[in-house]
Amino acid sequence: MKIARIETFLVPPRWLFVRVETDAGVVGWGEATCEGRSETVRTAVDQLAELLIGQDPLRIEDHWQVMTKGSFYRGGPILGSAVAGLDQALWDIAGRHFGAPVHQLLGGPVRERIRVYGWVGGDEPDEVAEAIAAQVEAGLTAVKMNASGRMSANGSAAELDGVVRRVAAAREVLGPERDVAVDFHGRFTLATARRAASLLADLHPFFLEEPVVPENSHLIGRIAESTAIPIATGERLYSRQEFLPVLQAGIAVAQPDLSHAGGITEVRKIAALAETFDVQLAPHCPLGPIALAACLQVGFATPNHLIQEQSIGIHYNRGADVLDYVVDTRPLAFVDGSIERLTGPGLGIEVDEAAVRDADRRGHAWRGPIWRHDDGSFAEW
Template sequence: MKITKVETFQIAPRWLFCKVSTDEGVSGWGEPLVEGRAATTRTAVHELADLLLGANPLHLEDCWQLMTKAGFYRGGPVLSSAVAGLDQALWDITGKVRGAPVHELLGGPVRDRVRMYNWVGGDEPAQLAESITAQVERGFTALKMNATGRFRRLSNRAEVAAVLERVELARGLLGDERDLALDFHGRVSMADAARLIPLLEPYHPLFVEEPVLPEYLGLIGRLVGPVPLATGERLYSRAEFLPVLNNGISVVQPDLSHAGGISEVRRIAALAEMFDVPLAPHCPLGPIALAACLQIAFATPNFLIQEQSLGIHYNVGNDLLDYLVDPGVFRYVDGHIERLTGPGLGIDIDEDAVRRADELGGDWHSPVWRHTDGSLAEW
């Protein structure tokens, strides 16, 4: 079997899909993407495709080594994301050829269903109560919200109080039996993170995500305490996760569309297990990325919980189920998804829908925020 073709599809709301075809008629799908840099990542996918054409897609590890190490300059979000999507597609092909879901190829399932969480806003707290109530009614037992909107480098007392007010509102609606995760989104300075995190302890957050920007992760050990800290959506390899694990983080959050795909994330999970740290993959993306995450989740002993973006504000007019032949594979029961049993990634992509969407295109970019003095603010 040989790889004969690699195609990419840039579609709304902010996704990039790739299809890898073979000379035996078996194809696989992946989702390589840097949000807001879809066109750049698309170019990187086709540059890497030149290395794969003619290769055996079942030689997964050799293909991964080729994509990651055949060039002198390596890593970073664009290259790692391009590798990630192609790697997902190769695992999809391998599962289809073997007649098994990817999680069986990873050693077999260790759980029957995966607990999911959904995002409920928080940037602007006006709709927070409505959003939380809606997700609870859908059966979710865990939710995540942004702890702040735009945030100054050193906050005043009123701004700190506003954070605590929205967290108290959320905890009151969720009760003690449901979980609440808080995302700092890299908006909070080290000094404010040190001030805020201890104040959150009475609300018992499942974790605080991205308490500081990735460039300051060498300092994250200063924030470690009773409140679990999570990070990893902007880390792309085992080598980048090792220092934060050594610094005492509680949850690793690699993104299957950024951190080298299934091949690398399973190794990141194994590394984290050596620190007694669970895995909670980042995934605010499309259906292929979610399917890849679920395959890892079903086979990973130290898996914690899975993010998903069905119904998120980005997806108005185009959502995950729009590109699936059978949307029922992502049916939620009591906030969980049952084990996928189909071969490969366990989903069937509606290729006609994808090609139509690619013709229309989709070009999303991150918002640009500014502080009241006109200086750039972290989004």
């Protein structure tokens, strides 16, 4: 069996799908989305395809090594996302070839269901309670929200009060039995993040995510040491080497993105490294159905997996949603706030190829917003 063709599909709302076809007729799908840069990743996938066409698709580890190290210049979100999409597709092919779900190839299941959470905004505080109520109605037992909208460099009393009011509103709807994770989204300085964490402690956040931008990961230990709230980070870290310093600094939750951090192959290794630091895995995934399925496959085979993000109904999904590109939505259904173990071969979902090809004709040009402070300077989104 040899790899015969590799295609990419830029589909709404903001995703990039990868299709790998073999000469034996086995097809695998991956997701190489890099939000706001997917067109660039598409070019990277085309370049990496030169390394794969004509090769045995089952040599996944060797392909990962060559794709990530075959050029003198390595790393980063563009290459990482391109590798991730292809890696997911190769694992999908392997599972279909052997007639088993990917998690079976990774050593077999360690759990029968994976708890999931939904994203509920938070940029606008008035929307929080209603959005959370809708997620609870959908059967979820955990949500994640932004701590704030635009945040000034030294967080004012009013801004910090707004952070507390948002999370308090969430806690009131959720009660003590359900969880709310709070995403600082890299919008806070170190000092402001520490102040906010102290004010939120009594509301018991599930975790505080990305309290500083990843460029300042060397500072994250100072936040971890100053609060009992679990600290999470990792959606903008792309390798074991980039995760090692934050693990050493004392984070509690690692959040690699399977569409950015080298796919299933690398995230499995990140999870194993995290386990040696008593750190839980909660993969980042505000993306499409293929990325979600890949995350779930890793989660079913990973002992230190905590919870899974998913984006069904997220506000980014304008023009299409996660379930629009799968033939059968039942494998991704919520059951008591969880998704039951996927039993189909490969990634465990069937991609609606006709819908994907049709959507690619429309394409997308999604971009993240550019925010500015009142004085006109750039503000972190």
